[in-house]
Amino acid sequence: MAIAKLQLPYDCLDERYNFPANLKPLDTRKLPYFCHYHSAEVIEQEPVLLQCVHSLMEETNGIRDLVNALPSWRFLLDSPCSVKGKSAQRLPSWLSAFAGRPTPKARRVCNETPNILITGIPRSGTSYLCNLLHRYSNCVMVNEPPELLSTLGQELLPWSIPRLYRKLRSDICAGRPISNKLHQGVVTHDTRVSAETSDYIPAIDSEDFVLGTKNTIAYLTRLEGIRRVMPDVRVIVCIRDPFDTIASWKTSFPHLRDVDISGLPVGNEREPWLTAAQRQALQQIVDIEDLAQRRARRWHYFAGRILDQGHSVALVRYDEMVTNPAQTLTKILSGLPKGKLREPVQPSRIRSAAHRLDASECQAIRAICSQSAAALGLLGDPSFATSET
DSSP states (O other): OHHHHTTOOOOOOOGGGSEETTTSOOOTTSOOSOEEOSSHHHHHHOHHHHHHHHHHHHHOHHHHHHHHHOGGGTHHHHSOSOOOOSEEOOOOSHHHHHHTSOOOOOOEEOSSOOEEEEEESTTSSHHHHHHHHTTBTTEEEEEOOGGGHHHHTTOSSOTHHHHHHHHHHHHHHTTOOEEEEEETTEEOSOTTTOOOEEEEOOOOSSTTOEEEEEOSHHHHHTHHHHHHHOTTOEEEEEEOOHHHHHHHHTTSOHHHHTTOOTTOSSSSTTOTTSOHHHHHHHHHHHHOOOHHHHHHHHHHHHHHHHHTTGGGSEEEEHHHHHHOHHHHHHHHHTTSOOOOBSSOOOOOOOOOOGGGSOHHHHHHHHHHHHHHHHHTTOOOOGGGOOSOO
16 A cells, blocks of 8 residues: 555566465466465365375474364364375475475375266256266265355355365265255255255265256356356256246246246346346346246246357256266266266156146247247257156
């Protein structure tokens, strides 16, 4: 402040010189010179910082004694000094240079963390996909983590999502329970059937397990921001024929059945992180009195958000996933350490309730959704329905 008042030239240091590890996960490909962490929990969740502290403990007996005296830090006495990974990367040397001693020993860290993120149009099979993925021995899928809804609507950039991934990965590796939507002991395949959250301890094969989370509306709303804060995450988007989707909305949750946009914690017409055009489109949907028209406009809006992403996301069509799940899973998990199937994955029948739509509903879908459905490669006609839900 004094330098500015004196009108002297100055430069501002970037985050490399004081990285907020309590707010953002470290990128092992671009490590900072200094960082602050605020709590022991952050050290436990960050492999690079954990290795650094372990090295200091090996070099200085006093630090080990201090750790032993503080309950919140005692995890350091039990945690391993290395993790499984594909390549090693050394820590930056700035702090070591100031201390006049060599750089701490490198800890092995993965260049690319195997994370996936599932979103899509509601009632397009996102929960079913979570159930399928969770059947692999080295894959953990968390269905609609509730803690995100209180933060996503308040962040300029959704850093709470990578922070959640970091915490989940740390908890699972340490054998601590996490919360998930379970039905009869497994990840629920349909939140309309079972949306209860329970605590459990997922079983994994290794520390480089595949981790994923799922949310439909909230993630669709913040997709651009998500891809900015998690550039390496595989984004999977589930889509489904608009007739089948809207027919399912009619017997689903009230916010889908009635197209209640204003009551959503994330993705309402007041959402500050949407563009002015997107907020206007949502307000126009809210103002539509005819329910059939409002549902069709809502589906069209979701489809537009997906089309806006171009080739940066992987589309999963409901019919293809149900009839050929093995091919879908291979596409999603290619190159990732997924482990082995703990239970078989079998083709299933396509569930459809499109025949329950009345003439006005079908006409609204044809008039409003045809173009966006075609752009997504979907068959927009109820005559393709094969069986009841």
